[in-house]
Amino acid sequence: xxxxxxxxxxxxxxxxxxxxxxxxxxxxxxxxxxxxxxxxxxxxxxxxxxxxxxxxxxxxxxxxxxxxxxxxxxxxxxxxxxxxxxxxxxxxxxxxxxxxxxxxxxxxxxxxxxxxxxxxxxxxxxxxxxxxxxxxxxxxxxxxxxxxxxxxxxxxxxxxxxxxxxxxxxxxxxxxxxxxxxxxxxxxxxxxxxxxxxxxxxxxxxxxxxxxxxxxxxxxxxxxxxxxxxxxxxxxxxxxxxxxxxxxxxxxxxxxxxxxxxxxxxxxxxxxxxxxxxxxxxxxxxxxxxxxxxxxxxxxxxxxxxxxxxxxxxxxxxxxxxxxxxxxxxxxxxxxxxxxxxxxxxxxxxxxxxxxxxxxxxxxxxxxxxxxxxxxxxxxxxxxxxxxxxxxxxxxxxxxxxxxxxxxxxxxxxxxxxxxxxxxxxxxxxxxxxxxxxxxx
Amino acid sequence: xxxxxxxxxxxxxxxxxxxxxxxxxxxxxxxxxxxxxxxxxxxxxxxxxxxxxxxxxxxxxxxxxxxxxxxxxxxxxxxxxxxxxxxxxxxxxxxxxxxxxxxxxxxxxxxxxxxxxxxxxxxxxxxxxxxxxxxxxxxxxxxxxxxxxxxxxxxxxxxxxxxxxxxxxxxxxxxxxxxxxxxxxxxxxxxxxxxxxxxxxxxxxxxxxxxxxxxxxxxxxxxxxxxxxxxxxxxxxxxxxxxxxxxxxxxxxxxxxxxxxxxxxxxxxxxxxxxxxxxxxxxxxxxxxxxxxxxxxxxxxxxxxxxxxxxxxxxxxxxxxxxxxxxxxxxxxxxxxxxxxxxxxxxxxxxxxxxxxxxxxxxxxxxxxxxxxxxxxxxxxxxxxxxxxxxxxxxxxxxxxxxxxxxxxxxxxxxxxxxxxxxxxxxxxxxxxxxxxxxxx
Numbered sequence: 062x063x064x065x066x067x068x069x070x071x072x073x074x075x076x077x078x079x080x081x082x083x084x085x086x087x088x089x090x091x092x093x094x095x096x097x098x099x100x101x102x103x104x105x106x107x108x109x110x111x112x113x114x115x116x117x118x119x120x121x122x123x124x125x126x127x128x129x130x131x132x133x134x135x136x137x138x139x140x141x142x143x144x145x146x147x148x149x150x151x152x153x154x155x156x157x158x159x160x161x162x163x164x165x166x167x168x169x170x171x172x173x174x175x176x177x178x179x180x181x182x183x184x185x186x187x188x189x190x191x192x193x194x195x196x197x198x199x200x201x202x203x204x205x206x207x208x209x210x211x212x213x214x215x216x217x218x219x220x221x222x223x224x225x226x227x228x229x230x231x232x233x234x235x236x237x238x239x240x241x242x243x244x245x246x247x248x249x250x251x252x253x254x255x256x257x258x259x260x261x262x263x264x265x266x267x268x269x270x271x272x273x274x275x276x277x278x279x280x281x282x283x284x285x286x287x288x289x290x291x292x293x294x295x296x297x298x299x300x301x302x303x304x305x306x307x308x309x310x311x312x313x314x315x316x317x318x319x320x321x322x323x324x325x326x327x328x329x330x331x332x333x334x335x336x337x338x339x340x341x342x343x344x345x346x347x348x349x350x351x352x353x354x355x356x357x358x359x360x361x362x363x364x365x366x367x368x369x370x371x372x373x374x375x376x377x378x379x380x381x382x383x384x385x386x387x388x389x390x391x392x393x394x395x396x397x398x399x400x401x402x403x404x405x406x407x408x409x410x411x412x413x414x415x416x417x418x419x420x421x422x423x424x425x426x427x428x429x430x431x432x433x434x435x436x437x438x439x440x441x442x443x444x445x446x447x448x449x450x451x452x453x454x455x456x457x458x459x460x461x462x463x464x465x466x467x468x469x470x471x472x473x474x475x476x477x478x479x480x481x482x483x484x485x486x487x488x489x490x491x492x493x494x495x496x497x498x499x500x501x502x
Numbered sequence: 503x504x505x506x507x508x509x510x511x512x513x514x515x516x517x518x519x520x521x522x523x524x525x526x527x528x529x530x531x532x533x534x535x536x537x538x539x540x541x542x543x544x545x546x547x548x549x550x551x552x553x554x555x556x557x558x559x560x561x562x563x564x565x566x567x568x569x570x571x572x573x574x575x576x577x578x579x580x581x582x583x584x585x586x587x588x589x590x591x592x593x594x595x596x597x598x599x600x601x602x603x604x605x606x607x608x609x610x611x612x613x614x615x616x617x618x619x620x621x622x623x624x625x626x627x628x629x630x631x632x633x634x635x636x637x638x639x640x641x642x643x644x645x646x647x648x649x650x651x652x653x654x655x656x657x658x659x660x661x662x663x664x665x666x667x668x669x670x671x672x673x674x675x676x677x678x679x680x681x682x683x684x685x686x687x688x689x690x691x692x693x694x695x696x697x698x699x700x701x702x703x704x705x706x707x708x709x710x711x712x713x714x715x716x717x718x719x720x721x722x723x724x725x726x727x728x729x730x731x732x733x734x735x736x737x738x739x740x741x742x743x744x745x746x747x748x749x750x751x752x753x754x755x756x757x758x759x760x761x762x763x764x765x766x767x768x769x770x771x772x773x774x775x776x777x778x779x780x781x782x783x784x785x786x787x788x789x790x791x792x793x794x795x796x797x798x799x800x801x802x803x804x805x806x807x808x809x810x811x812x813x814x815x816x817x818x819x820x821x822x823x824x825x826x827x828x829x830x831x832x833x834x835x836x837x838x839x840x841x842x843x844x845x846x847x848x849x850x851x852x853x854x855x856x857x858x859x860x861x862x863x864x865x866x867x868x869x870x871x872x873x874x875x876x877x878x879x880x881x882x883x884x885x886x887x888x889x890x891x892x893x894x895x896x897x898x899x900x901x902x903x904x905x906x907x908x909x910x911x912x913x914x915x916x917x918x919x920x921x922x923x924x925x926x927x928x929x930x931x932x933x934x935x936x937x938x939x940x941x942x943x
Contacts, residue, residue, distance in 0.1 A: 222900045222901075223900075224896045225896050225900035228892060228893065228896045232850055232889065236850065238857075239857050239860065240750075242752055247864035248864040251860065251861055251864045255696055255697075255700050256696075259696050259700065262699070309681075311683055409673055409676075412676060412677050416680050419683045419688055420692055422685075423689040423691070423692045451669060452669065455665045455666050456666065459665055460663075460666070465921075466921045466922075466924045466928060467928075469913060469914055469925060470925060470932070472910060472913075476907065476910070478936075478938055480906075481907075481929070481938070482939075484907035484911060485930065487907060488911060488922070492922065492923065492926060497922070
């Protein structure tokens with residue numbers, strides 16, 4: 062391999078001196094490995110300052126372990142603080158993480174396609190990031206605070222024409238891109254355009270769904286996210302101590318022992334954390350704008366999901382008797398849902414990680430960045446989270462709630478007055494035909 | 503350039519004989535031009551059979567013109583027949599066009615990345631096409647026929663769990679992709695994965711929006727689509743006869759004369775066709791499932807958009823007097839909206855075409871396919887239609903209707919009975935507080 066590259070490189074230099082305007086042409090589109098690793102900040106095992114001194118005497122394997130563990134702990138503490146800070150802090154953190162992930166993906170694109178000569182391409186990427194965030198965040202703000210925004214002077218047009226404004230902004234970017242095309246760089250420009258859009262697709266839609274999940278109650282955010290963290294850590298721990306059988310070629314360090322150990326731990330962890338969180342309205346209440354109070358509230362009468370219910374222990378689980386479990390157990394129904402979440406996070410979740418591994422291998426980089434010592438970039442830590450947000454969102458809309466009366470009412474209030482009346486009478490007829498007024502009394 | 507390629511090619515052969523397992527490595531990722539044009543069926547000026555005989559004596563420039571004109575006519579006739587066939591025929595045609603466009607884009611991807619060794623990648627692409635169509639078409643079918651589907655035995659679970667089923671199908675594809683990764687091909691596989699997703703993004707979402715527009719009334723489909731066709735043809739005609747000033751480097755054949763001539767023609771064409779279509783309920787009525795009739799209807803009392811209204815001619819347009827236009831004119835309000843549509847289709851629409859031109863140049867292909875003699879592939883004819891469907895959809899939702907009472911009612915009927923009652927009383931209170939019952943009487 063090295064020999065080939067050397068030959069090619071010397072060949073490249075020959076060409077370079079012979080026909081200098083072809084340097085950037087199709088065949089040199091990709092940098093060699095050496096170049097790439099210079100441009101993308103790759104993760105390092107070196108720990109900063111004080112920490113470096115603390116772990117300096119440990120053997121290599123343990124030293125990596127220690128740095129990684131310490132920074133896992135730091136991240137978990139940070140995460141808990143953010144949760145303590147409330148939904149707004151969470152949303153801002155989500156936004157920051159999103160921007161950082163986007164930056165890491167885009168930076169790899171820049172490095173791969175060596176686009177130094179075209180400075181406005183960077184602007185275009187960020188412009189598209191802004192546009193799509195404007196669109197997606199706008200959509201959820203309108204869903205939840207539409208009534209409030211409509212009452213503020215000068216803002217109602219933002220609600221009424223939100224999609225039109227977003228689409229116009231996108232069109233500006235699109236036209237800008239087309240006008241920016243330069244003959245010499247067509248291929249690179251289209252590749253980076255595609256790269257940007259896929260990064261948006263992965264990063265922005267996921268963070269939008271995360272925000273939506275937060276609105277349904279903090280528990281829908283905290284439980285899945287911490288399940289993935291738990292699965293990551295426990296798979297690492299099990300793999301570290303018991304790992305023998307390789308799981309998938311893509312990630313040679315992953316083992317079946319880690320996969321299974323992580324999965325089982327996640328199921329128990331999920332049941333435990335759900336049991337604890339179900340007891341606090343702070344975690345289980347949806348975040349709503351209360352018209353009556355004139356502010357955002359997180360207080361509610363917890364729905365039946367979060368109220369203890371008696372379940373009969375099925376016959377095939379009678380052996381639980383020996384642990385002092387009777388014939389009925391009291392559980393929060395949410396705990397049963399947590400089983401689906403933990404199964405997804407430990408079976409499908411890791412594939413997000415494999416996907417990211419494959420991606421890194423394809424572009425011959427070690428990590429997405431070097432923000433977190435011992436871990437790499439933000440993307441390296443969030444790779445398994447990606448499908449999870451979509452899963453939770455789809456899960457909620459399929460199995461938990463369809464639409465809430467409150468939300469539909471706010472949609473009705475957007476109708477013209479005469480349409481509101483029309484709907485009222487349509488609904489009245491429908492309810493009367495089904496005899497539901499009597500049934501209620 | 504040729505010299506460089508020759509040198510590289512001979513170099514390539516050298517390498518090939520020296521280290522055969524590197525043939526498929528990074529640097530050979532892209533075929534040379536000659537290879538590509540062999541693999542992708544490119545448009546031809548040759549006409550089939552009878553037609554060839556008809557145009558054989560014409561000089562080259564006119565011959566191309568004739569073939570193109572005849573096939574434009576054939577397409578317009580076909581298009582009219584489909585419209586005559588009704589909404590179902592239109593939707594099926596949209597689906598066929600969508601699949602064909604997807605195939606053309608994907609074929610280019612295959613040719614570019616030479617993926618012959620990995621047969622299941624083709625299956626994966628089609629699988630993702632199926633999955634996303636299942637998701638998007640399902641979403642609109644549920645929107646419009648949810649009540650009907652819910653009444654059919656065995657189908658309600660498809661409605662209730664639609665998103666969950668779609669997401670599960672997607673996850674299967676995702677896992678399948680990850681498991682299909684082969685070390686030698688990482689880069690190609692990820693590139694094609696990205697390619698497939700972008701093709702889906704462009705093709706499937708647009709055709710979904712087109713279907714949605716059709717449901718809002720055929721006029722929202724026919725007017726924009728024929729505007730783009732008119733703009734294409736008239737820009738070609740004006741460019742052919744008067745074209746002098748080049749418009750954009752990307753498409754050397756496009757001229758300012760064609761751009762402006764096409765634009766002005768489109769505005770007048772749009773006003774004309776709107777005036778005609780506004781008179782027929784067949785074109786202006788939304789397509790709805792009538793519970794009372796138990797079937798799909800396209801009959802309605804046309805909304806105010808499609809009823810003649812008197813407008814005062816503004817002072818600065820008084821010169822229209824000399825054409826016999828009085829101080830008031832009778833217009834359908836839709837005609838004013840048609841101005842926005844025609845402006846978009848003649849100003850932004852062509853950028854879809856430029857984008858496609860640039861794309862073709864980037865990958866050094868002449869056309870997307872060879873289905874339509876004189877025109878190239880389906881994608882070559884539909885390139886300007888793409889942003890249009892989104893524009894119309896966004897335009898309708900921003901300026902024409904928000905939600906219809908009928909549609910909201912069907913959403914309400916998904917709620918649990920007690921929630922339906924709760925909503926009823928909430929709405930009653932809200933209407934009473936705003937004194938709207940009295941105002942209506």
